[in-house]
Amino acid sequence: MSDEEKKIAATEEEDDGDIQLFDATKKSKKDKKDKKEKKDKKEKKEKKDKKKKMEEEEEAEPKVSLLKMEGYTEYQYPQLLDRVINQLKSNNPALATSQKKADREDPYVVRVGTTKSCWTNFQSMCDSIQRKPEHVMSFVAAELGAECRLGGEF
Numbered sequence: 001m002s003d004e005e006k007k008i009a010a011t012e013e014e015d016d017g018d019i020q021l022f023d024a025t026k027k028s029k030k031d032k033k034d035k036k037e038k039k040d041k042k043e044k045k046e047k048k049d050k051k052k053k054m055e056e057e058e059e060a061e062p063k064v065s066l067l068k069m070e071g072y073t074e075y076q077y078p079q080l081l082d083r084v085i086n087q088l089k090s091n092n093p094a095l096a097t098s099q100k101k102a103d104r105e106d107p108y109v110v111r112v113g114t115t116k117s118c119w120t121n122f123q124s125m126c127d128s129i130q131r132k133p134e135h136v137m138s139f140v141a142a143e144l145g146a147e148c149r150l151g152g153e154f
Helices: 003-060 077-091 093-097 122-128 133-144
Strands: 109-112 116-119
Touching: 077 093, 122 133
Parallel strands: none
Antiparallel strands: 109 116
């Protein structure tokens, strides 16, 4: 090899060194990734250790349940519901003696002309639900979006 070829080879080796330096930055990314993985593993281990420590503390302290303490009874839902109903009846005798709601009659509606209808048993319905006729009329008018009148106010 001539001197010139040796110089060119030396410069190429130096260029290769630069390229290797560039590759070294890629390795640093890998190093960062490795550090992150190590950190994650360390955090997981710390969490696991903390959880284990808490479990050990829980085992050391006896748990006290209010339901299982002396003098307390554990109830099921139907039993509690029966207790509530019995207490309501004992505190409010009107509930105990009241009968079930009687069947109310259906509204009786007839046609008056081609565009109007008449609710003939309106007053008896208001009496059965214990409401003023004006109140029921305003409710029906609002719900049906219709014009309502009482009595013979056609």
